[in-house]
Amino acid sequence: MMCPLCGKEYDSLSGLKVHFRTVHLTNGTCPVCGKHFRNVTKHFYRKALETNSAFFKALYFLAKERRPRCAYYREIRGEVIAFLSNGGRWFEDQDFGRV
Ligand SMILES: [Zn+2]
Numbered sequence: 001m002m003c004p005l006c007g008k009e010y011d012s013l014s015g016l017k018v019h020f021r022t023v024h025l026t027n028g029t030c031p032v033c034g035k036h037f038r039n040v041t042k043h044f045y046r047k048a049l050e051t052n053s054a055f056f057k058a059l060y061f062l063a064k065e066r067r068p069r070c071a072y073y074r075e076i077r078g079e080v081i082a083f084l085s086n087g088g089r090w091f092e093d094q095d096f097g098r099v
């Protein structure tokens with residue numbers, strides 16, 4: 001499992017989730033576009049729906065708490081895990097939709 005933002009590798013999804021939340025989501029600023037949001041997770045969710053990219057789905061998935069009551073979370077789980085496991089295909093492949 002590779003962090004889609006910095007490329008750090010983890011053996012487990014839960015380890016990667018802790019890393020993502022503590023390193024990349026500390027100050028309410030989106031690590032991709034640099035804008036401030038009251039709820040960055042919601043911002044990732046919107047971007048995931050808007051772009052339908054595995055990258056934003058992965059950010060949303062990692063930002064969410066462990067077992068959310070969210071059908072979308074379950075729906076994207078397989079795709080996100082495949083994306084995170086496929087080391088080397090992170091960051092540079094993605095169109096971030098920067099403004
Ligand atoms: Zn990272």
Ligand SMILES: [Zn+2]
Nearest residue numbers: 030032033034
């Ligand atoms: Zn953003």
